[in-house]
Amino acid sequence: MLNSYSSADKVLLAVDCIIFGFDNEGLKILLIKRDFEPEKGKWSLIGGFLKKDEVLDSAAIRILDSYTGLQDIYMEQLHAYSEIDRDPVERTISVAYFALINIENHNAELIQNYHAQWFSVANAPKLIFDHDTMLRHAIRRLRYRTSIKPVGFELLPEKFTMRQLLELYEAILSKELDKRNFISKINSLDILIKLEEKDMMSSRKGSYLYTFDKEKYDAKLLNDFVLNL
C-alpha cells in the first residue's frame, strides 16, 4: 500500500556544505582531503550524516561548526541530491547547504587538523561524487541570493571598504563592474553606515570603512530588493 509507513524504505541522509569565503584573491571554498575510503586523498566538500533526532538545518550547523569552529553563520539549504550511485559505498541522499563565512574568523588549527584547505572557486580541484555539481548550483544560488538579500556582507569583515564590496560582487558574478555605478546602486539601497574611520592599508589617501546597518534594514520590513549589477 502506497502510504503505509512501516513498509517504506529508509535511507541514509547526508549533509554536504559548500563553505564560501572571500579574501583579496577572490571567492574561495573550503575543501577537505578525505582521509578514508572511498576516494581517500581526493578533495571533497565538508559533510556528515544526519542524526536520527536532528533537523537538517541543525546538522548543517553542527557540521560547519565541527570543521571551522564557527557559529551563527549564514546558511541556506540548496538542494537534495539522490542519484542512486552518487556515493558508491551505500545509497545516500545528500542535502547540500551553503554557508557564507568571514574567512578571517575560522579556526585555523581546526581546519588544519582536518586537512581542510581554501581553494579559489575559479580553479578548484575536481571533487568527489557529485560535489562539483553541488558547487555549481551553489554559485548560481549565491548570485541570485546576493541580488535580493543583504547577505554578501557575511563574507566580509565587520568593517569593509567600498572597494572590497565591489570586488566581492565582481567575484560572485565573475564579471567586472563599473565602480561609480556600483557605488551609487549600493548607496541607493540605503543599508550601509559610513564610518568616520578609514582603512589606511590600501592607499595613501585611505578609504572610508562601512558597515552593514542591520537595524535599519530590518526596520524597513521590506520585501527583497532587486540589485541589478
Add this chain to the structure above:
Amino acid sequence: MLNSYSSADKVLLAVDCIIFGFDNEGLKILLIKRDFEPEKGKWSLIGGFLKKDEVLDSAAIRILDSYTGLQDIYMEQLHAYSEIDRDPVERTISVAYFALINIENHNAELIQNYHAQWFSVANAPKLIFDHDTMLRHAIRRLRYRTSIKPVGFELLPEKFTMRQLLELYEAILSKELDKRNFISKINSLDILIKLEEKDMMSSRKGSYLYTFDKEKYDAKLLNDFVLNL
C-alpha cells in the same frame, strides 16, 4: 566516528507534490482527502515514500502519475522539510516538488477515486503537517521561475490566447497587469508563434491563438530571460 556509514541513522524519505493547475477561475492546486490516519479526512498534498532504488525526481514523477495519470510534466524540486515532529507517526523527511500541469489533461476518474480535488490557491483549506508552508514556498518559487524561464505555458493548453496568458501571470503574481504593456513584454521575448487560428469562444471578434515556440527558444541557447511584470 563522524564519517562512518554503518553507524549512521537511516530515515524515512517522503516526496510531496504541489500540483498547480490553471483555469479561467485562476490558479489551482490539487489536494487529496486523506483516507488514513493520522489526520484522516483532512486535506493534504499528494505524496508518497521514496523507494530504496529510486531517485527523488523519479519518485515525484511516479507519484504525480499515479494520482493524475500524467507523464512528461514539468516538475521541480523545491526544498527538503525535516522538522522532527512534522509527521507525528514517524520521523519523516519530506522533499517537496512542484508540478505544473494543464488542468484539462488530468485523468478525472483517477483523481475521483483518490478523493482528490482542485482548490483555488487563494482559498485553499488548511492542510496537514507543514504542507501549508510547502505551498507558500512553492508559490514563491513559481513566481521566480516564471519570471526567468518559459514554464508558465505548462499551465495552459497547447494553444492559448494572450488574455489567458495575461490572466495566468496575474494569478501567479496576485496582481493586475496592464494588458498592453504585458503583451509587448511577452512579444519582446520572441518565443511565441501567433497562429492564423482564432478562439471564438470568448468574444464575437475572436482572439488569436498562440503557441510556445520551444524550438526557437532552445535554439537561442540563451541564459534565462528577465521578465519584469
Add this chain to the structure above:
DNA sequence: TTTATTAATGTTGATTTTACACTTAGTCTA
C-alpha cells in the same frame, strides 16, 4: 443596419541604466 462585446494596437513622459574621466587626499621620497 444597429448594437453590443471583446480584441488589438502606439505614444509620451518618467525613470532607470549605462558609459565615461578628472580631482582630491595623503604619503613617500628626493
Add this chain to the structure above:
DNA sequence: TAGACTAAGTGTAAAATCAACATTAATAAA
C-alpha cells in the same frame, strides 16, 4: 618641503526601459 605617486571619491549626459493611458476594429446578435 616640493613634487610625485597612488588609490579614493565624485557627476553628467545619452540611451534604454518602464508605466500610464484610450481609441479603433472585428464580429455576431438583435
